[in-house]
Amino acid sequence: MANQQSQALAAEPAVGHETRRGVLLALAAVFFFSTSPVLIIWANPLSAYFKTAGRLAVAALAILLLMRVRGERLHIARRDLPMFVLFGLITALHFVFYIASLNYTTIAHALSIVYTAPIFVTLFSAWFLKEPIIGRKWLGVLIVVVGVAVLAGFEPRWNATMALGDLLALGSAITFGLYSVAGRGQRTRYSLFNYAVAVYGLAALWALPAALLTYRPGQLTLRTGAAVLGLGIFPLGLGHTLYNAALRHTHATTVNLIATLEVVGGILLGLLLVGAVPQVNEIVGAGIILAGITLVLW
DSSP: OHHHHHHHHHHHHHHHHHHHHHHHHHHHHHHHHTTHHHHHHHTTTSOHHHHHHHHHHHHHHHHHHHHHHHTOOOOOOGGGHHHHHHHHHHHHHHHHHHHHHTTTSOHHHHHHHHTTHHHHHHHHHHHHSOOOOOHHHHHHHHHHHHHHHHHHOOOOOOOHHHHHHHHHHHHHHHHHHHHHHHHHHTTTTSOHHHHHHHHHHHHHHHHHHHHHHHOOTTOOOHHHHHHHHHHIIIIIIIIIHHHHHHHTTSOHHHHHHHHTHHHHHHHHHHHHHHOOOOOHHHHHHHHHHHHHHHHHHO
16 A cells, blocks of 8 residues: 555656646647637638638648658558547537638637537536546636636627537537547657648648639738748747647646637737737636636646
């Protein structure tokens, strides 16, 4: 018994180190996530679907090049290929559902619903990975969701069109939860870069038909092309890859909750780059989010 206790005590620092590393990687991911809104605006008038397919393809190619430099070889076992095709579909749907939701509902509604993702991450982690979280941390999850709702603001108008947009945003939240659990579930089977290239590349192929159908001649210019390149390298190639790296070190719920700080980062960058002064509800919501994350990490 004494020997078992000493082994458990010896293991605690390692577990704590892994958690801290995961948190730091997630925070780095949030920094790159926060560049997304500005780059999306700079990529106009390209369609949202073209931006999605383009950024996924750029990220996959960039990481594949890095793999070649490191001497890593891309390899997915044949028996796992259908699973990765599904992962790619989930990833593409996450982006497409969110983009499509903005055509039908308000940004406030879309943000509020998409960032209920931590609830789905927690449920899916318990169901698929057998990694539940304790009750106190559930409270932190709910506080973060409330904080996002306050930060995004509330839209009093609601009709059938907005209901469709809200359902699409909910689809984005659910697929983000599945995406997060998939990344953590494969952490011991495939290297980070191998996993990322396969998922991003397959997601780009899923999004390609919609991108081609919505493209109009003349939309791809030096400016819009550079913006799509930036979307692929910064929020996706760096941001999502760091997010997937964080998933390898700590609970998916913790990583996903930290990712909600993307909204806070976007507000700060908006203030610094375009002079967009945050509203009172944005400041209050950001504070509630930080309180919820602190409760989960404590």
